[in-house]
Amino acid sequence: MLDVDADFSTKQTILDAILAALIAWLFFLPITGVLLDGYAVQSAWHQPFVLALIVFYARCLIAIIVHTDLGKRLFVGKGHYAGVEVVDKTNAHWHWLLVIVAIGFVFPFFSSKYWLTVAILALIYVLLGLGLNVVVGLAGLLDLGFVAFYAVGAYSYALGSEYLGLGFWTALPFAAVLAASFGAILGFPVLRMHGDYLAIVTLGFGEIIRLILNNWTAFTGGPNGASAPLPTLFGLEFSRRAKQGGTPFHDYFGLDYSTIYRYILIYLVLFLVVCVMTMVVVRLRQMPIGRAWEALREDETACRSLGINHVVVKLSAFSMGAMVGGLAGVFFAAYQGFINPSSFTFFESALILAIVVLGGLGSVVGVIIAAVVLTILPELLREFSDYRVLIFGMSMVLMMIWRPRGLLPQRRQAFRRT
Amino acid sequence: MTEPLLQLDKVSASYGSIQALKSVSITVNQGEIVTLIGANGAGKSTLLMTIFGQPRASSGRILLAGQDISQIPIHQISSLGLAQAPEGRRIFARMTVEENLLMGTIAIGDAYLKQDKDKVFALFPRLKERRKQSAGTLSGGEQQMLAIGRALMSRPRLLLLDEPSLGLAPLIVKQIFAILKEIAKEGATIFLVEQNAHHALNLADRGYVLANGEVRLSGTGQELLANKQVQHAYLGG
Numbered sequence: 316m317l318d319v320d321a322d323f324s325t326k327q328t329i330l331d332a333i334l335a336a337l338i339a340w341l342f343f344l345p346i347t348g349v350l351l352d353g354y355a356v357q358s359a360w361h362q363p364f365v366l367a368l369i370v371f372y373a374r375c376l377i378a379i380i381v382h383t384d385l386g387k388r389l390f391v392g393k394g395h396y397a398g399v400e401v402v403d404k405t406n407a408h409w410h411w412l413l414v415i416v417a418i419g420f421v422f423p424f425f426s427s428k429y430w431l432t433v434a435i436l437a438l439i440y441v442l443l444g445l446g447l448n449v450v451v452g453l454a455g456l457l458d459l460g461f462v463a464f465y466a467v468g469a470y471s472y473a474l475g476s477e478y479l480g481l482g483f484w485t486a487l488p489f490a491a492v493l494a495a496s497f498g499a500i501l502g503f504p505v506l507r508m509h510g511d512y513l514a515i516v517t518l519g520f521g522e523i524i525r526l527i528l529n530n531w532t533a534f535t536g537g538p539n540g541a542s543a544p545l546p547t548l549f550g551l552e553f554s555r556r557a558k559q560g561g562t563p564f565h566d567y568f569g570l571d572y573s574t575i576y577r578y579i580l581i582y583l584v585l586f587l588v589v590c591v592m593t594m595v596v597v598r599l600r601q602m603p604i605g606r607a608w609e610a611l612r613e614d615e616t617a618c619r620s621l622g623i624n625h626v627v628v629k630l631s632a633f634s635m636g637a638m639v640g641g642l643a644g645v646f647f648a649a650y651q652g653f654i655n656p657s658s659f660t661f662f663e664s665a666l667i668l669a670i671v672v673l674g675g676l677g678s679v680v681g682v683i684i685a686a687v688v689l690t691i692l693p694e695l696l697r698e699f700s701d702y703r704v705l706i707f708g709m710s711m712v713l714m715m716i717w718r719p720r721g722l723l724p725q726r727r728q729a730f731r732r733t
Numbered sequence: 734m735t736e737p738l739l740q741l742d743k744v745s746a747s748y749g750s751i752q753a754l755k756s757v758s759i760t761v762n763q764g765e766i767v768t769l770i771g772a773n774g775a776g777k778s779t780l781l782m783t784i785f786g787q788p789r790a791s792s793g794r795i796l797l798a799g800q801d802i803s804q805i806p807i808h809q810i811s812s813l814g815l816a817q818a819p820e821g822r823r824i825f826a827r828m829t830v831e832e833n834l835l836m837g838t839i840a841i842g843d844a845y846l847k848q849d850k851d852k853v854f855a856l857f858p859r860l861k862e863r864r865k866q867s868a869g870t871l872s873g874g875e876q877q878m879l880a881i882g883r884a885l886m887s888r889p890r891l892l893l894l895d896e897p898s899l900g901l902a903p904l905i906v907k908q909i910f911a912i913l914k915e916i917a918k919e920g921a922t923i924f925l926v927e928q929n930a931h932h933a934l935n936l937a938d939r940g941y942v943l944a945n946g947e948v949r950l951s952g953t954g955q956e957l958l959a960n961k962q963v964q965h966a967y968l969g970g
Contacts, residue, residue, distance in 0.1 A: 603839075610825055610836055617823035620785055622811035622840035622887070730832050 323382040332374040339363075339370035419586050423579040431578045435650050437690040438585045439643050444670040444682040445592050446639030451668065452677035452725070453605065454632035455612025456505075457514040460521025461667050463501070464494045464637040466528060466659035468644020473541035473654055474534070483546035486645050487588075494641020495634040497524075502633035506626060509615070521664055529656040540655025543648035545577055546584075553577035578650070585646045592639055596679055599635075606730055608632050609677075669707075673714055675721020685722055736799050738763045738891055738922055739784075744793035744803075746783045753779040755946045756793065761891065761924050766917050768925040768933040768954070770967055771943035777926045778820050780943070781895050785810055785817060798890070812840040816889035818880040820896050820926075826869030830860050833868050833879055837886030845888065853882035856912055874905035878912070891922045898929040910936055930967035934958045942967075 343363040350357040423431050443465060450458045471490040475481035481489060501520050505513050528535045535541060545553045551564040555572050565572045599605040607628045610618050619625055648654050666689070674685030693703055718724070739761040746754040753776045761767045771777050783790050786807040795803040797813055811817075816837075825833050834850050835843065854861035857878040863871060868879055877897050884892055897913070898906040910932050917923055917936075927933035934940050934954040942950040942963060950957065957963050 606832075606836065607839075609828065613825040613827055614823045617819060617825065619787070619807050620811060620817040620819055620823075621836055621883070622808050624806075624808040730828075730835055 319379060319382040320384075323379070328375055328378040331378060332371045335374040336367040336371035340367035343367065416590060419590075420583070423582045428575045428578060431575065431582055432650070433691060433694050435578060435582050435585060435646070437687045438582070438589050439647050439650070440667070440670060440686040440690050441589050441683050442585070442592060442643035442646070443640055443667045444674065444686040445589075445596055445679065446636045446643065447667050447671050448636075448674075448677065448679065448682045449596060449599075449608070449639070450632055450636035451671055452675075452682070453600065453612065454608040454629065456629065456632060457510065457517070458633075458636070459514045459518040459661070459664055459668065460501075460524075461517075461636070461640055462659045462661070462664040463521040463524035464497060464640030465644045465647065465663065465667075466524055466656070467494045467497050467637075468641030469543070469648040469654045469658070470528060470535065470541065470644070471641070472645045472648040473543040476544050477541060483544070483645070483649055487642065490641045490645045491638045494644070495638040497641075498633040498635075498637025499630050501637070502630040506629055518661070518664075521659075521661060525656050525659050528659070536655075538655060538657070540653055542653045543651070545652065546580055546649050548580055553580065581646060581650050588642060588646075592642070593679060593683070600727060601730065604628070604631060669711065673711070673722060675718075675724045677725035677727070678721055678723050681721050681723030681725070735763070737761060737796075738798055739924065740794075740796040741780075741784075742794040742796065744780075744783060744790045744795060746779060746788050746790050748779075748788060753788075753946050754783060754790075757943070757946070757948055758793075759941055759948065761922060764920055764922055765939060766913075766923045766925060766937045768927055768937035768940045769943055770927055770930040770933055770940060770957075770963075772966070773928070775943045776946040777928075777943055778895055779946075781817065781820075781893055781924075781926055784815065784893065811887060811889075814888075814890035815893060816840075816884035816887045816891075817893040818877070818884045818895065818897060820899065822873075822876045822880040822899075824868045824871075824876050824879050824883065826867065828868055830864045830866055830868055830871070830879060833883050834886050837883035840887040846886075849886050849888065853885055856885075856915065857882055874901050874909065877901060877905075877909060881909075881912070881916075885916070889921075891924060892916070894923065894925045896927055896929075897925070898927060898932065906932060930963065931958075934963075 340363050343366045347362040347366065348358060348360055350359050422434065426434065443461070446464070447458065447461045450456050450461070468490040471493045472481070472483070472486040475486050475489055501517065505516050508516060529537055531537070532539075547553070548564060550561065551567050552558065552561050553564050553574075553576055555563065557563045557566075563572070564570075564576055570576070600609070607618070607623050608631075610621075610623060611625060611628050611632075615625060618628070647658070651658075670685045670689055671682055673689070674681035674683070689707075693700070696703065696706065699706065714722070737760045739759075741757055741759040743756045743758055744754055745752065745756055757776075757780060759767070759769070759780075769777055769780065779788070782788065784795055784802075786803075786805075790803045793803070794801050797815065800813070802810055802813060802815075805813075825836060828836070831850070834853060835846065838846055838849070854864070859875055860878055860882060863875065868876065871879065877899075881892075881894065881897065884894075894913070897909050901909070906929060913923065913925070914936060925933055925937065934957050937954040940952065940954050940957045941948050942957065950960065950963065952960070958968070
């Protein structure tokens with residue numbers, strides 16, 4: 316078990332451990348070495364030494380473990396290019412997929428309201444993750460302001476109903492188109508940018524949208540937010556009493572009034588949209604535009620010399636991602652019934668990005684799992700809510716060590732025509 | 734005399750205030766192998782990039798079979814029958830060998846995909862062995878073969894190669910040049926930019942020597958090989 320390999324050097328290990336212990340000693344000296352006792356100060360000089368000793372042994376142990384077979388399997392990440400595994404034939408397990416989709420569709424009829432709302436939130440993040448995955452995972456354009464499109468979608472529903480009288484069903488395509496055009500608007504100025512520069516500009520874009528929503532009080536309601544109406548089903552309303560001339564949903568079907576029906580409706584529509592979007596994204600990758608996205612991620616110069624129109628490719632990636640984000644926004648607004656700019660901060664962008672990175676850049680299934688995990692885990696860990704961000708950060712660090720290419724690294728089918 | 738396939742007519746180009754090409758005139762005729770040699774920073778790669786519109790020529794004309802291509806959109810240039818194996822190979826590392834070849838057909842569509850892929854595999858049997866492998870896992874020489882193969886997939890009238898010997902072992906360089914000879918035998922027109930003057934001039938029908946963004950010398954490959962100045966500056970003689 317503890318057979319170390321040839322690279323292991325006892326001398327190097329001890330030197331590393333001594334250095335680590337020294338740093339630990341210096342670090343712990345002011346923290347544990349000095350005790351406040353009322354107004355007096357007591358020294359507890361032995362404590363830093365004990366802690367430093369623990370660090371020394373721990374460092375030695377780590378050094379030994381990473382040189383064993385077990386440790387190598389645990390710690391050594393796969394090489395950079397091993398990241399994308401190209402699968403030759405379709406090996407999708409169709410029957411499993413059907414089972415999952417079927418469970419997804421019947422779930423709301425057996426679920427409590429609480430878990431239904433959690434599921435809606437999870438699906439919203441799945442949608443956001445799918446959208447950002449197109450931009451970051453496939454086209455390789457690091458977008459730190461993705462929340463902007465989410466906000467555009469949410470506000471186009473809330474403000475659309477306020478000023479244009481749009482309902483939920485008209486708001487869906489409206490928000491999709493509006494968000495997609497915002498994606499294109501962001502796309503134009505950043506066509507020539509790469510990497511860090513692109514990230515900063517998109518970050519700025521996300522903040523600009525939030526600040527506009529926050530400060531254009533006359534139009535958006537500013538920090539007071541805007542309310543979004545409840546969705547309707549073929550004109551049936553989900554409130555206790557319908558507006559003039561309408562029939563509430565529960566009366567029509569002779570049911571008792573409950574708020575769960577509206578969530579069931581939102582859930583079902585959302586689930587359908589997620590299924591369709593998953594299929595669309597999977598299909599797009601097989602198509603020339605999807606190939607072009609991936610080629611762009613790999614090498615832009617090569618793309619241009621091969622005759623790929625990088626303007627079209629970049630703008631389509633931004634628009635496609637933004638459109639999906641916008642759809643997620645509509646569901647968020649419908650689910651909350653009320654939105655304000657504080658839901659669309661940079662933290663939200665970071666969370667969506669974390670979903671994409673944790674899931675595996677470019678991996679559709681990975682992103683879905685990551686989104687579900689990252690929304691449901693905090694609910695399960697309510698008792699540890701103080702440590703939520705700590706756990707979040709630690710899991711990120713561990714992921715980067717063990718699975719640097721994400722939970723389910725991108726595996727894709729070989730392009731069809733090869 | 735028939736019209737040359739590619740003609741650079743007093744082309745200048747610059748990066749910001751730095752002029753990289755000074756009124757360069759070069760001709761490549763149908764069926765020829767023409768090479769451009771020169772030291773680091775002479776402007777060789779810039780010349781190739783300028784043909785592809787990045788940077789644009791600040792003055793002069795670039796004629797492809799008589800048509801001025803110096804102003805047309807970059808992504809349309811390759812569909813006119815120009816293909817490039819760029820410097821540093823620039824293959825798509827996370828795609829398979831076959832997928833890389835598929836990407837090469839963007840300019841012309843995938844109607845001839847199977848046929849042309851077989852042709853490339855016949856030229857480079859190594860690529861066939863590794864056709865399902867991620868291109869990033871190939872060796873440098875294999876990546877260069879892939880870059881050339883990818884360029885061939887668009888059935889170019891003119892193949893532009895930017896330093897195919899870059900960073901490769903002498904034996905592999907020899908192999909690559911042997912294959913280029915084969916490609917040329919089948920009637921391809923090749924414009925080859927190289928630092929490896931010896932190999933390049935041996936292969937080429939004609940050559941140009943570029944220094945400080947200007948054409949200093951030109952002649953047949955053998956003439957240039959025999960030239961004292963060239964020998965002194967580029968062949969270590």
